[in-house]
Amino acid sequence: MTRRRNSGKHVTVAGGTSSVLPALDSLTDLPGFTDLRASERQRAAWEECVGHARDDAGDVADELLMGCVVRLDRGFPAVCTARGTFRAEFSARLTKGDNSHVAVGDWVCARVPDTHEMGLIEEVLPRESDIARWRGGSRGERQTLAANVDVVLVVQALGEKSVSCDRVARSAVIARDCGADVAVVLTKADRASDEVLERDVAAVRDVLGFGAPCVLTSSDAERAGGEERDRVATIAAACGVAFGARAVRLLVPAGVVAIVLGESGAGKSTLLNALLGHDTLETGEVRLADDAGRHTTVSRRMVSVPDGGIIVDEPGLRSLPIVGHERGLAKVFPEIVEAARGCRFRDCTHTHEPGCEVRALFEGGVISEGRLGAYLSLAAEMRSSASTLDPDVVI
Ligand SMILES: Nc1nc2c(ncn2[C@@H]2O[C@H](COP(=O)(O)OP(=O)(O)OP(=O)(O)O)[C@@H](O)[C@H]2O)c(=O)[nH]1
Ligand SMILES: [Mg+2]
Ligand SMILES: [Zn+2]
Incomplete structure (x- = not known):
């Protein structure tokens, strides 16, 4: 079977409008199939899926591929398999049964029928875990941000305003509730004075204790090097926390899947670009008046970190309501x-x-x-x- 890719053609997106999805050929840094690891249970479910297909109609079974959803662009998945990465839609059976929902990180049973340009997702395999948040207040709905995630990187920007310990604590509760480990990444350290850095690191430590690793980063200072980089590295050492993109990479070793969680403008995509070593992900200016981001990232997307694991870049999240997170509260x-x-x-x-x-x-x-x-x-x-x-x- 040849490696098939969607070539940026027009497709109908939710809402009935026509738009162009980015061609997968132009998207670098997606993980390869061997970077991704399904669990025993997911493998067993996959075998079962192939078995059923064989019982129903033998020829479809031979086309089936185990795949992982590595991107979602406006709800459209891209699936990574041992035979390449392709855009995929849901089979008629899944759509009819209202089972046409996947998150980045989900394992699926997919195929690319000979007559199709896109792949077809035939089955969504069981999740080991998911990172979800409550959307739209307590009467809203649970929104899955990513599936099968090991580590949540809680990203908060430093600056004039004190770091929001409430936001750090609620992110940690949600992450631990979903069974993930938590690490805090305080970005934009170059914008804060020594005193502010010391104060904010101490505040985060005070709230979370030593249960979650904390890293200070500054893409600007790391890029510029020199005195500013030394200043931030020295203060990080004095506060007993690690510094820099390299320290973040150590939190996500090969085989581990992480996700960045933070408000728009926190510097999530900038941090991932620093880890990748080039500017793959789009970044956007924050508003001068209130330091808020402009929701630059719109897709959910896995990137494979050189000499590290996989990180999912996410759109910024405004609200993180706490609803039924007893388990997370007890863990934090x-x-x-x-x-x-x-x-x-x-x-x-x-x-x-x-x-x-x-x-x-x-x-x-x-x-x-x-x-x-x-x-x-x-x-x-x-x-x-x-x-x-x-x-x-x-x-
Ligand atoms: N001074 C300074 N600015 C930074 C740093 N990291 C990111 N920024 C800036 O912050 C702005 C927002 O960065 P992004 O990486 O787009 O933020 P994001 O969290 O991905 O935002 P969304 O995609 O909207 O959720 C950009 O203008 C970045 O250049 C840093 O370490 N220091
Ligand atoms: Mg972004
Ligand atoms: Zn009491």
Whole structure:
């Protein structure tokens, strides 16, 4: 079978408009098939899928390929298989059964029929995990950002404004709830003075403890080199955190799949370009007035890091509501959740009640005000979203 690729032709996209998808030939840095690893369970599901196809109609079974979704452009998947990477659509059977949803990182059973320019996804194989967020408030829906991800890189820009510890903590809770490991990457260190760098690193450490690695980066300082690079590297060392794109790469070794999670303009695509060694991903200026990004990245896309693993670049996310993330909260704040079990009142809010073990922990100096505050605000948000949640929605 020859390697087939879509060549940037016009296709109908959701909403009925016609648009041009980027030709896969022009897209570098996608992972190769051997960079991707399916689990035992996914392999078994794939064998089963081929077995069924053989029972139904033998010739289709021979065309089937195991593949991984490596890009989603406006909902259109690109699938990487041992025989190449191609754009794919869903088989009529999946579309009819409303099973035509995939995320980047999903494993699928696909084929390219002789008469087609595009591949066909015949089956979506079971996920080991997914990274998802709640979209549109507590009555909204769960949006899968990527499937089968090992590590979430929580990306936050440094600058004049203090780093948002609330945002870091909620990202960590969502990531840990989905079963992923968490690391914090504080970007744009060149924009912050020594004092601000020290303050913000200390604040993140205070909230997350040493449970999550933290890296300082500055694409500008690394590119420029010289004094500015030395300044940031020195302050990072003084704060006890790693510095630079190389340190980020160590968080994502070969065989590991990571995703960047952060607001628009946080510098996610710039960081990935630094890891790739060239400007593959589009980046965009932030607004001067409020430092907000302009939602430059619109596709979800895997890139393969030289001498490293795979990272999914994502569009920036404005909101990250906490809805039913008990497991994540318990993983990020284990000592607080454990203490809360000993509170006198079952519905203790740990703010004023007598017999509160959480406050006892705080008063005994075991947890800081920052960490307790982050926990209390996320726990309160989760209580309130649980009470408004549509009971028919399964999370
Ligand atoms: N000073 C400075 N600017 C940076 C750094 N990293 C990124 N930027 C700038 O920040 C802006 C936004 O960067 P992007 O990489 O496009 O941000 P993003 O997080 O991918 O944004 P979306 O794709 O919109 O979600 C660009 O103008 C970058 O040049 C850095 O280390 N230092
Ligand atoms: Mg981007
Ligand atoms: Zn309590």
